[in-house]
Each structure stands twice: as C-alpha cells, then as structure tokens.
Amino acid sequence: MTIATAMTDSEFVLVDSSGWLEYLTADEKADAFGEYLQSTSQILVPTVVLYEVVKILVLRGNKSDVDLFISEALRRHVVDLTDTIALAAASLSIDHRLPMADAIIYATARHYNAQIVTSDAHFGGLPGVTLH
Numbered sequence: 001m002t003i004a005t006a007m008t009d010s011e012f013v014l015v016d017s018s019g020w021l022e023y024l025t026a027d028e029k030a031d032a033f034g035e036y037l038q039s040t041s042q043i044l045v046p047t048v049v050l051y052e053v054v055k056i057l058v059l060r061g062n063k064s065d066v067d068l069f070i071s072e073a074l075r076r077h078v079v080d081l082t083d084t085i086a087l088a089a090a091s092l093s094i095d096h097r098l099p100m101a102d103a104i105i106y107a108t109a110r111h112y113n114a115q116i117v118t119s120d121a122h123f124g125g126l127p128g129v130t131l132h
Contacts, residue, residue, distance in 0.1 A: 012077070012114035014044040016105050017052040019117050024057070024065045029119055032132045036117050043076040046108040048101050050078070079108050098122055
C-alpha cells in the first residue's frame with residue numbers, strides 16, 4: 001500500500017534508510033524504491049542515512065551490499081549535518097515526536113524542499129512524505 005502526500009516542487013528526492021535497505025536487499029518493496037533510485041531525480045543522502053544503512057548491512061554480514069550501497073550513495077548528493085539542519089531537526093523532533101535520526105532526515109528534506117520516500121511509519125502523515 002502506498003500512502004502519498006503532496007509532492008514537493010523540488011527536483012530532489014530523499015530515500016530514507018528503510019528504502020535503501022528494501023532496494024539493496026531486494027526485499028518486498030524493492031521495486032517501489034527502485035522507481036526513485038533508478039530515476040533521473042536528484043537523490044539526497046543525509047550522512048545519518050549513510051550511518052544507518054551501513055550499520056544494518058554490516059550487522060547482517062552482507063559485505064557485498066555494503067559495497068554496493070556505498071558506491072551508489074556516494075554518487076548521489078550527500079548532505080552533511082549542518083548546524084541549521086540540526087537545530088531544525090530538534091524542533092521537528094519535538095513537534096512531530098520523531099526519533100533523532102528521523103528528525104534529521106525530515107529536517108534535511110525540508111531544507112532542500114525534497115520529497116521523502118520511506119516505509120518508516122514514523123513519517124506517516126507528514127507533508128512531503130510518500131509512505132510505501
């Protein structure tokens with residue numbers, strides 16, 4: 001099931017950690033996320049997504065997926081956590097009861113006016129989010 005809110009006017013798309021993991025491991029929602037990751041859209045990759053995805057893949061013991069992810073992610077627009085994004089994330093975390101990493105991801109997307117594509121229910125109901 002796909003629940004979509006209004007698309008943003010940006011050419012940027014932010015696929016969160018759950019989407020990358022679905023895509024890389026050919027899980028049941030891989031095709032849905034592949035539509036974005038294989039498109040011509042500019043993909044934002046917050047550094048916290050680098051951290052989360054690599055950590056999970058390493059814990060699963062899948063070195064080839066780690067290498068594939070790093071190769072794919074570093075060819076995209078990697079976004080560092082800046083003071084502006086961190087401060088916005090703190091407010092968003094409080095306002096929307098988001099865990100820290102999700103708040104950073106959401107703040108990054110808002111900073112770039114990007115659509116978030118995710119399967120993480122924490123983002124449900126937030127503007128600019130497509131939930132698969």
